[in-house]
Amino acid sequence: xxxxxxxxxxxxxxxxxxxxxxxxxxxxxxxxxxxxxxxxxxxxxxxxxxxxxxxxxxxxxxxxxxxxxxxxxxxxxxxxxxxxxxxxxxxxxxxxxxxxxxxxxxxxxxxxxxxxxxxxxxxxxx
Numbered sequence: 731x732x733x734x735x736x737x738x739x740x741x742x743x744x745x746x747x748x749x750x751x752x753x754x755x756x757x758x759x760x761x762x763x764x765x766x767x768x769x770x771x772x773x774x775x776x777x778x779x780x781x782x783x784x785x786x787x788x789x790x791x792x793x794x795x796x797x798x799x800x801x802x803x804x805x806x807x808x809x810x811x812x813x814x815x816x817x818x819x820x821x822x823x824x825x826x827x828x829x830x831x832x833x834x835x836x837x838x839x840x841x842x843x844x845x846x847x848x849x850x851x852x853x854x855x856x
Contacts, residue, residue, distance in 0.1 A: 742774075744778070744781060744782065747772060747774055747778055747779075747781075747782050748782045748785070748786070750772055751768060751772065751779070751782050751786075752786070752791075752805075754768060754771060754772075755768075755792060755803050755804070755805045756805045758804075758805070759805075760804070762795070762802040762803055762804040763802065763803055764799070764800050764801065764802050764803075765779050765780070765783065765800060765801045765802075765803065766800055768803065783801075783803060790806065791805070791806055792804060792805055792806060793806055793850060794850070794852075795852050795853070796827070796852050796854075797852075797854050797855075798854065820855065821855030821856065823855070823856045824853050824854065824855055824856065825853070825854045825855075825856045826844060826851050826852070826853055826854075827851065827852040827853075827854070828846050828847075828848045828850070828851045828852070829848045829850070830846050830847030830848030831846055831847045831848075832844055832845070832846045833845050833846055833847060
């Protein structure tokens with residue numbers, strides 16, 4: 731018998747975890763879902779969520795954002811753009827994290843466009 735994690739029998743096959751995670755992430759819409767809540771809902775250790783997240787991210791199915799509260803996962807969909815995922819950050823200052831380089835910053839009266847070499851940039855209010 732498999733070791734229990736939480737109240738229910740754990741899902742141990744990565745394929746089953748991935749299928750259920752996809753359903754949850756897609757249904758979360760533009761709100762996304764945190765890795766912690768996904769782990770609790772699926773009754774699996776966080777390391778299994780990170781395995782699934784890494785595979786889906788490499789396949790271009792999801793995007794992630796990290797902030798002070800943890801990592802949130804968003805399903806990539808034609809109807810959901812990154813702009814919808816980060817509506818408003820209540821702060822006068824933000825910090826941008828990227829694995830690549832910031833190559834261009836353009837600024838107009840009420841918006842800033844930042845371009846870079848990485849496919850992902852994370853934004854945090856400071």
